[in-house]
Amino acid sequence: MQRLASGPLGAVTSRARADFVGELTAMLPPEGVVTRPEALEGFQRDQTHVLGAGKPLAAALPRTAAEVSAALVLASKYRIPVVPRGAGSGLAGGANAVDGCLTLSMLRMDRIVEISTDDLVAVVQPGVMNATLAAEVAGQGLLYAPDPSSLEISSIGGNLATNAGGLRCVKYGVTRESTLGLEVVLADGTILRTGRRTVKGVAGFDLVGLFVGSEGTLGVITEATLRLRPAPPPAGTLLASFAGLADAAEAVAGMRGVSASVIELMDQTTIRAVEDWQRLGLDTSSAAILIVRSDGADFGRVELDVVELACQSSRATGILRSTDALESEGLMGARRAAFPALERLGITLLEDVAVPRGRIVELVAAVERIADEHQVQIGTFGHVGDGNLHPTLIIPRGDEAARGRALEAADAILAITLSLGGTISGEHGIGALKRERLADELGPEGIRVSWAIKNALDPLGIMNPGKVLPS
Numbered sequence: 234m235q236r237l238a239s240g241p242l243g244a245v246t247s248r249a250r251a252d253f254v255g256e257l258t259a260m261l262p263p264e265g266v267v268t269r270p271e272a273l274e275g276f277q278r279d280q281t282h283v284l285g286a287g288k289p290l291a292a293a294l295p296r297t298a299a300e301v302s303a304a305l306v307l308a309s310k311y312r313i314p315v316v317p318r319g320a321g322s323g324l325a326g327g328a329n330a331v332d333g334c335l336t337l338s339m340l341r342m343d344r345i346v347e348i349s350t351d352d353l354v355a356v357v358q359p360g361v362m363n364a365t366l367a368a369e370v371a372g373q374g375l376l377y378a379p380d381p382s383s384l385e386i387s388s389i390g391g392n393l394a395t396n397a398g399g400l401r402c403v404k405y406g407v408t409r410e411s412t413l414g415l416e417v418v419l420a421d422g423t424i425l426r427t428g429r430r431t432v433k434g435v436a437g438f439d440l441v442g443l444f445v446g447s448e449g450t451l452g453v454i455t456e457a458t459l460r461l462r463p464a465p466p467p468a469g470t471l472l473a474s475f476a477g478l479a480d481a482a483e484a485v486a487g488m489r490g491v492s493a494s495v496i497e498l499m500d501q502t503t504i505r506a507v508e509d510w511q512r513l514g515l516d517t518s519s520a521a522i523l524i525v526r527s528d529g530a531d532f533g534r535v536e537l538d539v540v541e542l543a544c545q546s547s548r549a550t551g552i553l554r555s556t557d558a559l560e561s562e563g564l565m566g567a568r569r570a571a572f573p574a575l576e577r578l579g580i581t582l583l584e585d586v587a588v589p590r591g592r593i594v595e596l597v598a599a600v601e602r603i604a605d606e607h608q609v610q611i612g613t614f615g616h617v618g619d620g621n622l623h624p625t626l627i628i629p630r631g632d633e634a635a636r637g638r639a640l641e642a643a644d645a646i647l648a649i650t651l652s653l654g655g656t657i658s659g660e661h662g663i664g665a666l667k668r669e670r671l672a673d674e675l676g677p678e679g680i681r682v683s684w685a686i687k688n689a690l691d692p693l694g695i696m697n698p699g700k701v702l703p704s
């Protein structure tokens with residue numbers, strides 16, 4: 234597995250670098266360029282703790298698509314690698330700098346351009362934070378469905394570039410399913426507007442679908458037209474506790490056919506980490522809990538009745554139901570705290586695997602077995618209703634042997650996921666972390682076609698090199 238982000242372009246002379254920085258500085262306002270090495274440290278990496286990162290040559294903080302275009306024309310002229318960056322909350326090293334790159338921070342393009350209640354769309358710039366947009370549309374009785382746990386610390390541009398998932402995907406789908414149109418600046422500076430403002434539309438190739446999830450390797454997203462929905466009725470919430478992780482997984486399998494809006498899992502390691510940190514009153518003796526929500530009629534009563542039956546049939550040791558908004562939000566907060574809580578236990582390697590929902594029981598059993606075999610502590614949580622789990626491998630600080638075992642265990646989890654018909658990334662992306670494993674999933678033909686697309690759009694290879702596609 235690739236663990237270091239490095240730039241393949243290499244051969245840019247120091248003279249070319251100096252000329253590039255000179256022209257960039259002359260082109261953008263003073264607050265739009267950063268070149269001081271100490272200040273550049275803040276643009277170096279995302280939240281992927283096991284990865285190294287290179288040193289940027291400069292960072293640009295554009296305010297308009299025209300400024301992004303000009304920066305890319307300049308980068309093409311001098312063959313400078315370009316790393317687009319949102320809020321840096323990524324978990325695959327996608328925004329990690331490569332040596333000598335220009336980091337393009339999109340956070341100053343942070344305007345909600347329009348919210349149309351007639352057309353049910355929002356037009357936004359990439360630097361808008363997910364939670365800001367969600368709150369703004371909620372104020373108008375609407376829903377922006379994609380809700381990664383990181384909604385307060387991740388940008389819409391980053392969400393688009395990673396095709397972010399979240400807690401509500403089981404009902405409303407991932408970011409791609411809420412994206413109608415995009416403005417993208419290509420590597421040569423071309424400003425491309427693609428997609429539409431209608432929910433339906435099949436004219437031409439689906440370029441929007443191509444750019445969503447391309448992790449900054451095909452272009453820079455400078456605006457998006459996003460699909461909104463009428464706000465659903467208030468949700469009801471069910472919390473079920475289990476004495477075995479396998480029982481919880483079996484209960485999820487038994488919920489087939491239920492239109493729940495959230496189906497989340499936390500194992501005992503995760504429950505204890507959250508409880509130790511936040512003292513929320515979670516039952517730390519449970520081996521696992523499921524948090525299920527439904528926004529169907531009457532607080533999702535019919536759906537949650539079926540869910541309750543499935544949990545009882547799978548030997549739930551306790552079931553609580555609530556229609557109280559504050560109580561439900563508290564539970565969702567506990568789930569959102571899962572990863573930061575596990576981060577307190579050591580260096581974390583957070584996996585992001587997804588299997589067809591019918592194979593979830595096998596995946597959960599395999600992760601428990603791998604933890605035993607490799608002697609690694611693993612906290613497992615995630616969007617179990619999508620078959621998407623985040624087994625989080627915990628490496629005690631300074632323990633090199635444990636680090637080696639964790640890396641092997643992570644590889645074993647990826648291998649078993651693929652053998653179950655799953656994917657090595659449900660929502661976080663490939664970035665620098667998993668690029669050398671991508672061929673295992675896509676096969677040689679998939680990699681060849683992907684490279685053909687990359688080469689057509691970015692012939693000089695300046696866009697986020699060393700990410701996604703294997704060398």
Ligand SMILES: Cc1cc2nc3c(=O)[nH]c(=O)nc-3n(C[C@H](O)[C@H](O)[C@H](O)COP(=O)(O)OP(=O)(O)OC[C@H]3O[C@@H](n4cnc5c(N)ncnc54)[C@H](O)[C@@H]3O)c2cc1C
Nearest residue numbers: 319320321322323327382383388390391392394398449454
């Ligand atoms: C506590 C925590 C919880 C999380 N929970 C979830 C979750 O539930 N679901 C989920 O999917 N993810 C989750 N994540 C991961 C992360 O938040 C997402 O991947 C998010 O979409 C990244 O957004 P960002 O703005 O931070 O992007 P960054 O990390 O800055 O960048 C991510 C990638 O997008 C590219 N990029 C950024 N902006 C642009 C742009 N304008 N144009 C082109 N490329 C661009 C970068 O080059 C990089 O490849 C979580 C992370 C944390 C720390």
